Amino acid sequence: SPDSTIKKRRHLQPNYFQSLLKIAFFWVIVPLINKLKPKFIFFPHWSYIVPEEVLNLVECVCFHESDLPHGRGGSPIQNHIARGHKVTKISALKMSKELDAGPIYLKRTLSLEGLAEEIYIRASKIVAEMILDIISNESVPKDQKGKVAVFTRRKPEQSEVHIELKSLEELFDHIRMLDASEYPRAFIRYGRFKFEISRPALRTTSIEADLRITKCLTGDRE
Structure with a gap:
């Protein structure tokens, strides 16, 4: 397929x-x-x-x-x-x-x-x-x-959520624009873990989304 x-x-x-x-x-x-x-x-x-x-x-x-x-x-x-x-x-x-x-x-x-x-x-x-x-x-x-x-073609590391995003709308756009099979999902690193975010829905005061948690690889933590 x-x-x-x-x-x-x-x-x-x-x-x-x-x-x-x-x-x-x-x-x-x-x-x-x-x-x-x-x-x-x-x-x-x-x-x-x-x-x-x-x-x-x-x-x-x-x-x-x-x-x-x-x-x-x-x-x-x-x-x-x-x-x-x-x-x-x-x-x-x-x-x-x-x-x-x-x-x-x-x-x-x-x-x-x-x-x-x-x-x-x-x-x-x-x-x-x-x-x-x-x-x-x-x-x-x-x-x-x-x-x-x-x-410029996006690089995988650009999928990481950064503090430069200032509003829910900007965060929602960042998540949804990467929600396709050929792009690394939006993600957040926390300690030894990587939180991948997908299927976002923008509400009035929040974003609802799916979350996938994986253990960071050595390269991911650098």
């Missing part, structure tokens, strides 16, 4: 996984492209580099949860929520050698309400509609316009 694939992917080193992908592209994907000669290949929820040789063979289309060129780079949903945004765009773009810099086919609005997993499910439905739109209308992509802003 897609969920199990994502969970397995988290345990692979990025460089190792990228190397496996490159082998798969050249030994499996490229021969298929040459045989089937598709007009498009779509890459929904994709975060790996596609070899330039493949980009030169066929129009490769990916989808980025930001109003490009603002928000190029990693973890766009989490970066938008951390900045207090309530909505963003999904940009369908032609993949290019430069990350998230290709011309745009179309954009659609995406609400950032709810848990991260719920946002991804919502986004997947919008992406499916965008794919049909691109195919049926034979959309021609247009160059990106506007000021470029680049996001």
Whole structure:
């Protein structure tokens, strides 16, 4: 299933996984492209580099949860929520050698309400509609316009709850934006233990959530 694939992917080193992908592209994907000669290949929820040789063979289309060129780079949903945004765009773009810099086919609005997993499910439905739109209308992509802003992909240690969060709303956003299978959950360290927080619900004067307590690994305590 897609969920199990994502969970397995988290345990692979990025460089190792990228190397496996490159082998798969050249030994499996490229021969298929040459045989089937598709007009498009779509890459929904994709975060790996596609070899330039493949980009030169066929129009490769990916989808980025930001109003490009603002928000190029990693973890766009989490970066938008951390900045207090309530909505963003999904940009369908032609993949290019430069990350998230290709011309745009179309954009659609995406609400950032709810848990991260719920946002991804919502986004997947919008992406499916965008794919049909691109195919049926034979959309021609247009160059990106506007000021470029680049996001940095989140690191696992950034999931820790820090005292800089000043309100229940900020804490709620921090917890919910990480509540998806491919991100480390929000957590608090206390002594030898790690408290992972998920499924938050914001009430008037409190947050209700699930809590998972584990013993810290040596690296977690550093």
